[in-house]
Amino acid sequence: MRKNVLNLILKVLAGPAVFAFMTAAVVAETIHEARSKYRDITVTQVGERRCLLFNVHRGDRNQTCMMMNDRDQLVFDYTRMSFVGLLLQPEPESILVIGLGGGSIPMTFAELYPDAKIDVIEIDEAVVNVAEEYFYYSDTDNMKAHVDDGRPFIKRAGIRGETYDYIVLDAFSGDYIPEHMLTREFLEEVKTIMTEDSVLVANTFSTSRLYDHESVTYQRSFGEFYNFKLPTSGNRIIIATLNTLPPRGELVEASRRIAPSLEKFGISLTDYPRRLTTRVDWDMSRRELTDQYSPGNLLREN
């Protein structure tokens, strides 16, 4: 009798305990919350996986994640895809990354090319602080994060005559699109900081009307560009150069040469060349985005 009662008590107590244990394993634990001028920033962790999220309450996706037991490993497709430009420019000496996030893109570049000069532009100082405190980002002699808007930074760099071999445009993953960095005039300014050997890798939108408008704009500015999509990712990467694009055969060759150094980051570069296409799969009659006409946020909603 006593034993039964004890059993019952144990069961009643153990139920919630087991449940709590299970949810703890599944539900992310919030380890840091910050409110910046622009957004709510949340850092969560599930097991070894730590993620940076913007505006969680509005249902935004993860901005970036890092495996704490394997920090080199790039967790997201779009982060890995940002290195596709190495097929065209395998030895960048100067790198510009617009949009810091958790810092995984610049940190990977810094590891791959310790001698390259890397500038990272992030509009939100709070994001830089979180990247430093929770994602092991730190400035080095060659790598510097600037709290600035991407467009004026590029405009000034162009006026000073500075150029970059590799430019990553990753400012659009948040909940608000910086419309002034979608326009023809902006792309013309980006071109002033490019050389014949430079490559521009822009992480953009693969859905909504904005896809068409954006494709038309890049096409008018750069001519033919490579479109890069993976079936597993909702992102579309645009790869553009000032020169005419190299034939795909060259890219296959380059991918074999470079792939080994990218393996530890989880980037399977040899899979990428066949995913690149110059095929026009957008509505070419859409209006080009200019400083005069750039309703990116409205176009995404429609």
Next chain:
Amino acid sequence: MSDKQARVLPRAIIASMAFVSGFCIMTIEMLGARILSPYFGGSLSVWGSIITIFMLALALGYLLGGRLSTRNPSANTYALFFICAAVFSLPVIFFADFIMEPIFLAIEDPRYGSLFASIFLFFIPTSILGMISPYSVRLMVESEKDSGQMAGLLYFISTLGSAAGTLGTSFYFVLWFEVNQILWGSVIALVFAGCAILLSDYLRNLNTRSSNPSHAKKRA
């Protein structure tokens, strides 16, 4: 009748004008961030600059418009505000780059860069648009007793216009038109408003003169 001042313009006209000025103020303000962002970016401080300058310009406009309303208020002066506001908005269309470029080069900090750019682009037209509000009150009020009510009515209508201008610009106009096309729309609306005032005043004078010329003369 004798204790009341003669109204210069029909109330419906003054109310419509208050709506138009409120509408145009917010349309131009909402476009401000778009105009400045190529040079100073899209940070929160750029919005802060624009709103600050609009507030200061309106404050000064209210003061000057109120002062002007004490000296022989007339439909002509009232119409002139609208025409001048239209004319002084034109540099935003024609010389925006010309104005912003040297400021961008001279001032590295985008906060102060956008503040100065806002001053040079928006201060004068917005001040003039601000003069319209107190002047409208003066033209609308017939007696001391109804002054508060008339002022309230005008605030109501011009703020309604501002709300419509804000919503229209940010939800629809930027999706349908280019920035300069929307600015041209405001300029044309202001010119039309000015012309409507002059026309209404002209027709009124014509009426009073033809119905009772001697009386009209005495009253004037």
